[in-house]
Amino acid sequence: MVTGGAGFIGSHLVDGLLNAGTEHVTVVDTFFLGSEANLRTAGRRSTGTLSIYREDAGDHVLMSEILDIEKPEVVFNLATKALLYSFLNPSGACQVNLSIALTLCELLRKGASTAWCTCPVPRSTAPRAMCRWTRITRCWPRPPTRPGRRQRISPWHRTFGCSIWTWSRSVPSTTTGHARTKGCSAAVVPLTIKRILANEQPVVEGDGTQTRDLIYVEDTVRALVAAATTPEARGLTMNVASGIETRIGDLVERICKVMGWTGGIRTDDRRRADVHRHMADVALASAMLGELSTTSLDEGLERTVDWYRRQGSEA
Ligand SMILES: NC(=O)c1ccc[n+]([C@@H]2O[C@H](COP(=O)([O-])OP(=O)(O)OC[C@H]3O[C@@H](n4cnc5c(N)ncnc54)[C@H](O)[C@@H]3O)[C@@H](O)[C@H]2O)c1
Structure with missing residues (x-):
């Protein structure tokens, strides 16, 4: 599953996954910034290879249902209202990005899927065995959301033992x-x-x-796929740059x-x-x-x- 899969990196990731032989890819995207045209190549593949949900990845109920239907092995979270949008609407960007992160954290905590999506925090104590989801990538509009993100995500690690991965600033560059x-x-x-x-x-x-x-975007995609298929990478924070x-x-x-x-x-x-x-x-x-x-x-x-x-x- 690729949230934000109709966006820039997300759509290249969808193509990369399908080119690498992935049987089925699910995209969840509001198409706020993403475009159907970005998924044109993926859509030309045989029927049943690609499912597209025009939905909000921050909607807990919907995401829970979609995960239940699609049962993805790996969730790559690239849904965001990214940096430039945050200059126009900082609070809106914060709300959307946090709600996506909180939704994924909660679904992780409740074991809603066998997927792993990245969100690890302090590496030393992250119980990797519990990391069913490892969030592969996401970045935030840096100026407004950095403090909020850390404060809000860390309890999922501290209290519930979920492995929460916070990207460092330059990731994925x-x-x-x-x-x-x-x-x-x-x-x-x-x-x-x-x-x-x-x-x-x-x-x-x-x-x-x-x-x-x-x-280059195809190098970013290769690194994300490699991270998802490298068990030792779970729970780590890495710079893709x-x-x-x-x-x-x-x-x-x-x-x-x-x-x-x-x-x-x-x-x-x-x-x-x-x-x-x-x-x-x-x-x-x-x-x-x-x-x-x-x-x-x-x-x-x-x-x-x-x-x-x-x-x-x-x-
Ligand atoms: N492009 C870069 O150079 C770059 C650099 C550093 C970090 N990043 C990070 O990588 C990730 C992807 O970036 P991108 O360049 O592909 O961004 P993008 O804006 O092209 O893609 C983001 C996608 O998320 C979708 N989206 C927005 N809100 C959503 C929601 N609530 N639910 C579902 N989908 C939603 C948008 O429609 C869009 O398709 C982001 O987290 C971004 O911050 C990108």
């Missing part, structure tokens, strides 16, 4: 790759590509020295180069909540899951640009 993204929630890579395709100047917010640890810092200014210049854009770059105000540096320590994840970032930044950008070019105005 900034992911490059293609997807149909809606409006203001698009990130720097698709925004830059789309601007250039529309013959508009790309934009760098701030002085461009802010850095991100970039990883490249371990390489890239300046946003350089990233935009590289996209311009890949696309042959010579019309200059516009600068805009820095986003106030922007994190200045991102670089993940990938030692644990690499040791556990193998090499993470096998696609170079330029190769990932070329593939992404190529995809947007082929989609034209549909993207």
Whole structure:
């Protein structure tokens, strides 16, 4: 099961799981930001391979019923109202993201499924044997939800012995790759590509020295699937990232180069909540899951640009 499976990483994960021979994948997504078009490739497979629920992963009753019907082996939680939405509606983002986490925690506590979904907290005491669910990935709009998340999730670990996994900040890092993204929630890579395709100047917010640890989406997916199929990974927190810092200014210049854009770059105000540096320590994840970032930044950008070019105005 992939919650948020119609979104960017989620839809690539659905394709990755099916390509790897998974018999059946269930998607739960409100389609708030996700798109049916992102699931088009998966939907072309034989009947019965993919179930799609246009539902809220934070609805306890519904999720309990869906889990009962689908009985997934693994739940990957990628449903979120992500970072950029939290700038528009911080309390709404908090509420949605927490309700999804609480729903999954409660279903974990009640043993509603044989799936494992990740949520481990302190590694030293996490009773791994009880970890039927291990949450594979989720990240939060960092500024508003970080404190709330920790306070609310830790009792499931402390009191009930559930293995709760909190991702560190940079997980799963900034992911490059293609997807149909809606409006203001698009990130720097698709925004830059789309601007250039529309013959508009790309934009760098701030002085461009802010850095991100970039990883190509198919590498992210491979790591998530590897984590789900590596028993020793249960209960651990791992950074799915490249371990390489890239300046946003350089990233935009590289996209311009890949696309042959010579019309200059516009600068805009820095986003106030922007994190200045991102670089993940990938030692644990690499040791556990193998090499993470096998696609170079330029190769990932070329593939992404190529995809947007082929989609034209549909993207
Ligand atoms: N894309 C990145 O670069 C990046 C970087 C770091 C962390 N992450 C994290 O990875 C996860 C997936 O990110 P993404 O880029 O694929 O985001 P996305 O916005 O493309 O996908 C999230 C999906 O969740 C769906 N959704 C929202 N609320 C829902 C709800 N209540 N119930 C069910 N579905 C709901 C949306 O419709 C969307 O399809 C998120 O937790 C995000 O914070 C992503």
